[in-house]
Every structure is written in structure tokens, then in C-alpha cells.
Amino acid sequence: MEPPIRMEAPICLIENTANGKLVVNSEAIRFLSGINQPVVVVAIVGMYRTGKSYLMNKLAGAQKGFNLGATIQAETKGIWMWCVPHPLKKNHTLVLLDTEGLGDVEKGDGKNDIWIFTLALLLSSAMVYNSKGTIDQDAVDKLKFVGELTEIIKVKSKDNEEEEQKFSRHFPIFIWAVRDFHLSLQIEGGQVSADGYLENALKLKQPEMSPRNMAYNNPRICLQMYFGNRKCFVFDFPTTNKEFLQRLEEVPDDELNKNFVDQCKEFCDYIWKNADTKRVNETVIVTGHRLGELAKIYTEAVSSSKFACMEDAALSLAEMENKAAVQEATQHYEDKMKTVGFPTETLDDFMTLSSQYEDEARKIFLKRSFNDKDQQFLREYMENIQKKKEEFSVMNEAKSREVCQALIKKHSADFDKALKEGAYHTQGGHAKFKDGLKAIEKKYNMQSGKGVKAEEVLQKFIKSQQSSEIIIIQEDNALNQKQKEEEEENARKKIVAMEEELQKLQETQQEQKMEEERDNVEKTFNQLMQKMEEDKKILNEALEQVKRQKERNQQLFMDQGLPRHANMYREQIKEIQEEQKEQSGPAWYKPIVDTFKDVVVAVIPGLLVKGGTVLKETISKKYFNN
Known part of the structure; x- marks a missing residue:
């Protein structure tokens, strides 16, 4: 189990340099590369001097950490990071991620704001938008970046006019934190929750196609479409004591x-419980190491004025992983x-x-691998294991021959000496x-530790003595001619019998190897599936979850008398239902099965038996027979 990771203090993850470029901090990447645990990433964005850092310190379970500042100047530059053990998720x-305040007049570059906003959005699993006062038109206008996201973020590399409809499948949960809130949570005389207050503020105006109302509605439409999972919190003034406000990180809660x-x-409780593990492609868990790679990929794309493509980022990350x-x-x-x-x-x-050890290696590969297009990396892994296995098998056999030959030499020393001295070329010598x-x-057979080539080495030794034995038989006057012929025949039969026995042993061993290969292939397939x-x-x-969110938005628009928007969500819901239907039938697994069989054929052609097809027992019948 990996020990908990905790930074003593935040460090800069993405630096906003003097020339307006965003640069990833190598020290932060090195730290992230050591985190193999899944990460829950919470980013906070908002106008500068709105108290973002205070909330982030609270989430870290600390009084101090991110720099709060106490002047009218923005303190945080770029994006700062603090890694701590998750208080609830083991x-x-x-x-x-604490971000540079939006709207800093000292920057003088509006593009910088949307870059920071975009990176926080792409890297997080929960995004907090921090504002002061109320959710009024001015507060929504400050979120104008949301309407510009389609210009800087792409779901897929190929242009798709409707791809923004899929943002909600990839975007984090959106939490609006309204600070210094001084109103009553009431609408038309009725008490509402903070969530109800937010949803009321996001209602559209009619007629929706008038230029004025379109400008009013557009950011609200985007917020509802892109962030299906929305939450709102309102906060009272922390204190009326101005001195306390200027050193809030030092003031105890009481x-x-x-x-x-x-x-x-x-x-904090809500975020700790509801902010999910960061994922890419909706299924792939992001670890600290992977988060660092994503930060580099996205920062490079955004800083070079290119659009940030989530599909391309996932592919780049997959190839590296x-x-x-x-x-x-x-x-x-x-x-x-x-x-x-x-x-x-x-x-x-x-x-x-x-x-x-192959079982252990397979688990390592499958745990880390993802988006393995055409199973090319699975094939490379299997080829590597086959190659290494063969190398170690050859090594094992070579060592066995070495040990066995040394034993033969040891036990046959006196025999060889007697043979050279002609001790057997006498009457009764045979x-x-x-x-x-x-x-x-x-003596040889009694010795343990000889290994897999014991029979082969013994046979070669006995066979090497055959010519000497025949000469000794012919010179042995204790034998008559018939006996000499019988002894020669017996000597030859013994060699043949040993060769046949060795052949059977080799065939048995080969079948053992193939059976083991079938078993390993079956394990690989079953674990892959x-x-x-x-x-x-x-x-x-x-x-x-996305379908439920879209159904909620559909109902909201129907309640507001906006059938055009309601119908748009109805079509999106139908697309999701079609995708769910595909996921429930053979269409999802058949390509995986077919590709896997091709990989096995290429890596272990010896399994091509029984009618020229991969053995059915090698692949689970649950998938093979469909």
C-alpha cells in the first residue's frame, strides 16, 4: 500500500510568466510523478480578491497554506497545487488547485483569464466558481468564458458542430460559492435552497430569440448544457472585524x-463526499503521475494558442502509459x-x-494499460514475455546440461580410465x-538437481560408448559367436529404446509447454475481458448519470415554456440511450475478441491447431460462441 502523500506547502503547478505564457513547473511534475494513487482534483476559479484561497485551505484541513493576501493586489499567479491525503477516500x-484571480487589471490580457479557466476545468473533477454578493447579471457576465469554451476545447479532434453537447460527459461537477451573501433565500415569498437560488438565476428570458435576451440567455444555456451536475453554496460574512478579515488565516473558528x-x-463535507476520482475517457482513473502528464499536454496546447482536444490528450496519455x-x-x-x-x-x-511471475506481470500491464487501440501494446507485452520466457528456458536447459555433464564426468572418471587402459578388452570384459x-x-540417477536435460545427457553418454562396447563384445572370448550377436543386438536395442523414451519425454514436455501457454492465454483473455x-x-x-442530468434540464426547459431547448435535450437523451443499447450487446465485445485471437495467432502460432483455428477452450465460450 502506497503511503499517504502530503505536501508541506503548496507549490506552483502552472506558472504565468512575465511574457504572458503558461509554463508547467518541473518540480510540481516530479512530485506528481511519485503519486501512483488515484487523485480527486478540486480547482477553484473566480475574480481576484474573493477569498478563494481560504476555502482551499479549509479543504486541505489546514488553517494556512495557500496565500490569502490582504491587499487589493492579486496574490496567486498561475495555478498553485497542494496534494494531501484524501480525508474520506482511502x-x-x-x-x-488554486488559480490566479480572474479580471486582474495588472495582467492586461483577457486571453490569460480564459486559459487559466480552461486548464482548471480540464484538470479537475470538481470546479468551484467563487464570487461575491449575489448571482446577478454581473456575476453571470463574469463567467463569459463559458460561452467561449467551444473555441478552445474540443472533445474530438475532428470538428463536430454538436460536440459541445458532450461537454457534460467530460466536465467536472460545478459548484458556485457565493461569498458575503446578504440576502434571504426567498423567491416570490417562498423559501428556497441555495441550489434552487442558482437554478432560478439560470432561468432564460423570453422571447428567447430577441438580441437582448439572447445575450442574457447564452451564458446560462452554456452553464446548464456543460455542467449537468451543479451545486450552490452561499456564505455569510466571515466577520465584521476588518482586522480579522485582513488576517483571516490566523483567526480561529470560534x-x-x-x-x-x-x-x-x-x-467541505460536500466536496469530500461528492467530488469523484478524476478520469479521462469517462473510465480511466487518473493518478498523480497521469495528472502531471495531462497538465503538460493541456498547458502546451493552450499556451500555443491551439485548441485543447480531450481525445488527443487521452491518446497521448494512453501511448505513454x-x-x-x-x-x-x-x-x-x-x-x-x-x-x-x-x-x-x-x-x-x-x-x-x-x-x-507471468500472472504478476500481466496484472501490472492490465492495471496500467488503457485505450490500447487494436491491442498493439498487449501484443508487444505478450511478445516480450514469450521472448523472455524462451531465453530463460534456454538458460535453464543450458544449466541443466552443464550440471549433468559435470556429473557424468565425475562418475565416469574411473570407467574412462579403465577403458583407455584396455581393462575391458579381455575375456569377460563385456x-x-x-x-x-x-x-x-x-550414481547419476541418484543425484538430484540435474534439471530438465537429465535424460538427454545420460542418453548421449551411453550412446557415445556404443562403438567401444561393440569392439569389446567382439574381443570377449568368453562369449561364443551367437552370444556376441545377441549382445550387440541388445546394445543397439537399448539405444533405440532410450531414444524412443527421450522422444516421448520431449513430446510430453512440448505438450506441457503448450498447455501452459493455453492456460496463460486464457488467463490473459479473461482478465482483459x-x-x-x-x-x-x-x-x-x-x-x-448524464442522461439523468439531461432529463432534468429537459424538464426545466419544459417548465419554462421553452420547447425548442427541451427538444434539443430530448435528442441528446435518445443518443445516450442508443449508446447504452450498443453497450449491452455483442457489438461492444466482438471486436475485442476478434483482435485478441489475431494477437494470439501472431504471438503463439503453435496454438493454431484443431482445424486451423485458435482452440475454443483458450477463449471464454461466453464471448467466443456469440
């Missing part, structure tokens, strides 16, 4: 307005196999260890020769 890291303190707690997954898994298998004491006693021992061979064979099933489940849950 083995998760909470990443807090000296602040109790309502304000309670509202801050409710705000998949390459790393192949390397990490292969290295794990190799490192583990290097610990094996060669030679193994049997082939089964070798395969048991190899399969165990019987002594056979006794000598049997003694060597007995399990991962795909889990991703499908997550995607379906995300689709269901």
Missing part, C-alpha cells in the same frame, strides 16, 4: 461568524525469473514459477563394461 490523494464556519464545513506498462511488466517478469535457481528440477517447476556403465547410471466489463460498467453508470 488510498486517494486530494489535489487542490472567533468567526458561526454561520460562516458551519457553511464552510458543509461546503501503455509503453510504460509494457516496460514495467516485462521488467517485473525478467527480474523475478532472475531469482530462480537454475536448473529447476523439472520442467513443471520451471513453468510453475514462470506462470506465477560383463565388466556393462557393470561399469550401470554403476555410472545408478474483466477489465473491459468493469470499464463498460463505469461508462454505463456515467451515461446514466
Whole structure:
């Protein structure tokens, strides 16, 4: 289990340089690269001098951290980051992003504001918009960036006029924090919640096509379309003491307005409970390392005045992660196999260890890999494992031959000396020769640790003695001619029998290897499909959530008497339902199964048996037979 990650103090993640360029801080990326836990990313944006940093410190569970400042100058430049253990989600890291205040007159560049806003949006799983006073026209106008997002953010690399309708599938939950709120939460004399207050402020004006009303409605339409999951909190004044306001991070809660303190707690509790783990492509969990890569990809795109494409970012991240997954898994298998004491006693021992380490390597690969188009990285991983497995198999066999040949040499030393000295070229010499061979064979067979080539080395040794044995038989006057012929025949039969036995052993071992390959392929397929099933489940849950959000917006527009907008959501809901239908049938898994079979055929052609097709038992019948 990875230990909790905590920064002692925030550091700059994305620096806003003097020349107006945004640059990723390498120190922050190095820190993120060490976080392998999933991250929940909460970003806060809003006009400068609105108290954003105070709320972020509260989310971190700290009194101090992000610089609050106490003057009219904006303090935070760029985007600052603070990583702390998540207070509720075990083995998760909470990443807090405090952004440079929008509308800073000292910047003199409106583009800089939308860049900061866009990066906070793309990197977060929960986005807090902080404002003061009330949600009036001025407050909504300050969110004009929302209407410009289609110019800077693309879902897919290919242009799609309606792709902004899919923003809500990828955008974070949107939380509007209204600070120094001094009104009563009432509409037309009735009490409403903070959420009801927000939704009322987002209502459209009619007639909707008049130029004035279009300008009024456009940011509201975008907010409702892009952020299907919306929440609102209102906060009282923290204190009427001006001195306290200027050093708020030093003032204990019991000296602040109790309502304000309670509202801050409710705000933090909501975010801790409801801000999800950051994901890309709706299914892929973002770790600290991946967040750092996304920060680099998006900052480069935004800072170079290109649009930030979520599809391209996911593809770039996938390629980096998949390459790393192949390397990490292969290295794990190799490192583990290097610990094996060669030679193994049997082939089964070798395969048991190899399969165990392959299981571990496979889990490493599948855990880190994602968006593996055409399973090209799975194929590379399997090819690497096959290559390494063969290398270690050859190493195991070579070590076995070395050990066995040394044993033969040790036990046959006296026999070889007697043979050279002609001790067996006498009457009755053949019987002594056979006794000598049997003694060597007995001692050899009693020795353990010989490995997988024990039979082969013994056979080669006995076969190497055959020509000497025939000469000894011919010179042995204790044998008559018929006996000599019988002994020669028996010697040849013994060699043939040993060769046949060795052939059977090799065939058995080859079948063992193939059976082990089938088992490993089946494990790979089943674990791959399990991962795909889990991703499908997550995607379906995300689709269901988006559908509910769109159904809510559809009903809101119907209630407001805006059928055109209601019909737009009706069409979007139908598209989601069609996608859900596709996810429930063979259409989602058939390409995966077909591609996997092609990968197996390419990597392990020996499994092409029984009628020229990949063995059905290698692939789960649940998918194979559909």
C-alpha cells in the first residue's frame, strides 16, 4: 500500500510568466510523478480578491497554506497545487488547485483569464466558481468564458458542430460559492435552497430569440448544457472585524461568524463526499503521475494558442502509459525469473514459477494499460514475455546440461580410465563394461538437481560408448559367436529404446509447454475481458448519470415554456440511450475478441491447431460462441 502523500506547502503547478505564457513547473511534475494513487482534483476559479484561497485551505484541513493576501493586489499567479491525503477516500490523494484571480487589471490580457479557466476545468473533477454578493447579471457576465469554451476545447479532434453537447460527459461537477451573501433565500415569498437560488438565476428570458435576451440567455444555456451536475453554496460574512478579515488565516473558528464556519464545513463535507476520482475517457482513473502528464499536454496546447482536444490528450496519455506498462511488466517478469535457481528440477517447476511471475506481470500491464487501440501494446507485452520466457528456458536447459555433464564426468572418471587402459578388452570384459556403465547410471540417477536435460545427457553418454562396447563384445572370448550377436543386438536395442523414451519425454514436455501457454492465454483473455466489463460498467453508470442530468434540464426547459431547448435535450437523451443499447450487446465485445485471437495467432502460432483455428477452450465460450 502506497503511503499517504502530503505536501508541506503548496507549490506552483502552472506558472504565468512575465511574457504572458503558461509554463508547467518541473518540480510540481516530479512530485506528481511519485503519486501512483488515484487523485480527486478540486480547482477553484473566480475574480481576484474573493477569498478563494481560504476555502482551499479549509479543504486541505489546514488553517494556512495557500496565500490569502490582504491587499487589493492579486496574490496567486498561475495555478498553485497542494496534494494531501484524501480525508474520506482511502488510498486517494486530494489535489487542490488554486488559480490566479480572474479580471486582474495588472495582467492586461483577457486571453490569460480564459486559459487559466480552461486548464482548471480540464484538470479537475470538481470546479468551484467563487464570487461575491449575489448571482446577478454581473456575476453571470463574469463567467463569459463559458460561452467561449467551444473555441478552445474540443472533445474530438475532428470538428463536430454538436460536440459541445458532450461537454457534460467530460466536465467536472460545478459548484458556485457565493461569498458575503446578504440576502434571504426567498423567491416570490417562498423559501428556497441555495441550489434552487442558482437554478432560478439560470432561468432564460423570453422571447428567447430577441438580441437582448439572447445575450442574457447564452451564458446560462452554456452553464446548464456543460455542467449537468451543479451545486450552490452561499456564505455569510466571515466577520465584521476588518482586522480579522485582513488576517483571516490566523483567526480561529470560534472567533468567526458561526454561520460562516458551519457553511464552510458543509461546503467541505460536500466536496469530500461528492467530488469523484478524476478520469479521462469517462473510465480511466487518473493518478498523480497521469495528472502531471495531462497538465503538460493541456498547458502546451493552450499556451500555443491551439485548441485543447480531450481525445488527443487521452491518446497521448494512453501511448505513454501503455509503453510504460509494457516496460514495467516485462521488467517485473525478467527480474523475478532472475531469482530462480537454475536448473529447476523439472520442467513443471520451471513453468510453475514462470506462470506465477507471468500472472504478476500481466496484472501490472492490465492495471496500467488503457485505450490500447487494436491491442498493439498487449501484443508487444505478450511478445516480450514469450521472448523472455524462451531465453530463460534456454538458460535453464543450458544449466541443466552443464550440471549433468559435470556429473557424468565425475562418475565416469574411473570407467574412462579403465577403458583407455584396455581393462575391458579381455575375456569377460563385456560383463565388466556393462557393470561399469550401470554403476555410472545408478550414481547419476541418484543425484538430484540435474534439471530438465537429465535424460538427454545420460542418453548421449551411453550412446557415445556404443562403438567401444561393440569392439569389446567382439574381443570377449568368453562369449561364443551367437552370444556376441545377441549382445550387440541388445546394445543397439537399448539405444533405440532410450531414444524412443527421450522422444516421448520431449513430446510430453512440448505438450506441457503448450498447455501452459493455453492456460496463460486464457488467463490473459479473461482478465482483459474483466477489465473491459468493469470499464463498460463505469461508462454505463456515467451515461446514466448524464442522461439523468439531461432529463432534468429537459424538464426545466419544459417548465419554462421553452420547447425548442427541451427538444434539443430530448435528442441528446435518445443518443445516450442508443449508446447504452450498443453497450449491452455483442457489438461492444466482438471486436475485442476478434483482435485478441489475431494477437494470439501472431504471438503463439503453435496454438493454431484443431482445424486451423485458435482452440475454443483458450477463449471464454461466453464471448467466443456469440
